[in-house]
Amino acid sequence: MSRLERLRQKMHEENIDAYVVIRPENGRYLSGFSGGEATLYITSEKALLLTDFRYIEQATAQAPEFDIIKTGQDHFETVAKIGQQARRVGFEGDFVTYVNFGKLKKRLPQAELISLPDLVSHLRSVKDQAEIETLRQAVKISDDAFANVLTSIEIGQTEEKIGLDLEYSMRLAGASGGSFEFIVASGFRSALPHGTASSKKVQSGEFLTMDFGAIYQGYCSDITRTVFLGEPEDKHREVYEVVLAAQRAGIAAVAPGKTGKEVDAVARKIIVDAGYGEYFGHGLGHSVGLAIHEGPNLNMREERVLEAGMVITVEPGIYIPNWGGVRIEDIVLVTENGCEVLTQAPKEFIIFE
Template structure:
């Protein structure tokens, strides 16, 4: 798997006239190598792959990284990098422009005797299409999240705080095998549910509240992501109306997922339904995003993106309505684009759940 990724990268390097690529961001480096640690580097030339780490990770790298020569370096890294550049006669070295700080870039530029060329998202683009192994891992990651939702529905009671609910959800999912959260869980109730990224607070959950739960886990290096909005007690008519509009928009977009549709058009399907219902001004974010080794990655599914969906992409479908001083609703599934349509990873029910 990793040797195939390296060969794919080399084709792009050849097209761009690069002699080598330096990867030091944890996500891209590990995606290309299989390493599970951090604070390491990899350099890929047209005929050599070198994994570079220090004494803390040398043994681990030797065990996990099979398609690279593992080398141990002594600080400063800049001096070691310059030796590699000279050893392999590297004239143009691609780097992750979204990883290197301005300070570090200047340090490399001063110490390394080659031209530094920004990669412009090369690895991120490669990561868009998931292989079968990645897809299976992501199914398992989402299965943990679905089981977490099933558990938390039995746990939630009026009088609990949002923080209590979030902690219980995290603890339960970790017991199921999650190594962490995809992002800090969003647990927002009552009027706070109008906050699209409302983190859990000490607010008490009360009867008559919307409760939005947006969460996911990391499992074997890959993320899951889902959102469900429920009601504590009985919803009023406006709550039912808003929920049903969001559900209609979410399901319409879902049914349109297939190879060849643009991210812009997919977003428009859901956005038009919400706008026609009179709530367009309350849907301010994009319909979704790619998911993989991080919870937000390419492609971006929004009204600015003309990218075309392809088989193997994993995206979210998560329209919402957020009304200040009233509350909000978001419903989110995580979806695989297949050869002829889609597969929904998230299995949790989407009809309005009222906890009494």
């Protein structure tokens, strides 16, 4: 069944006449159009892609299943003209702004507007073969960038320089860009789970955490590795080993039928039992695909069940304020029996003398 057919099945279940898509990843997933600025209007018979004159040619080439409608800046004006017959209209309530919702409501006075934010994102969570192959490539690009940066890291370099080296490798290998603002955090900054690269110089006696990823043909990779500069103390080794053990246990727990909550609990228990529970304040992982953060997640609240074909990160961490932190992150593909680890970069404790 095509993606459009699967969406129509869900629309039927929700008893809606039309669904309006504006989130770029959802639009790309359904139509193939990668230009970003498009609105899809889908009914049981029609599949319309509304965009302005800049994108008409591209949309015509990339979205053969859709009729391309040329619109002005205000896409909802065109939606209003098309949608006069619709009685129940679904939209992405997590993405449509309050202002745009007001416009839509005013222009489709006959329609009941129904917020259905998960209609497409739930389709996106199980990847098909082509998507998995593209994700493998995206992961390989970030693995190779890590291998390259290991040959150039030196004490005295700034975090920004290391981040740029990672980005340069990935762009050279075909990435269109980074999949988020890279985290390169050394020393006390490694205790900041989201410490983006700064002008701080890396020094002896410090952890260095690098969390980065590539966008390749629209699909995102995400990897974290933590290395050490200089002579580690016993506590550095201990914290690293606890995080690694938790990460391996989390990976071993990934399987279809498990909830995100169950997998999180397995990894978290190892960190809690080692006495570092209070220093692991985030969830264990998130799905990746056309967006860097997708559902389902691995965390203490996630009730969604894993299915074969989902692609998800496993990334426990320990962050001790004013001391430092460690995070290790791989991407795994959920398989029929468990999971396959896509990330190949080494994760033993790497020390730079």
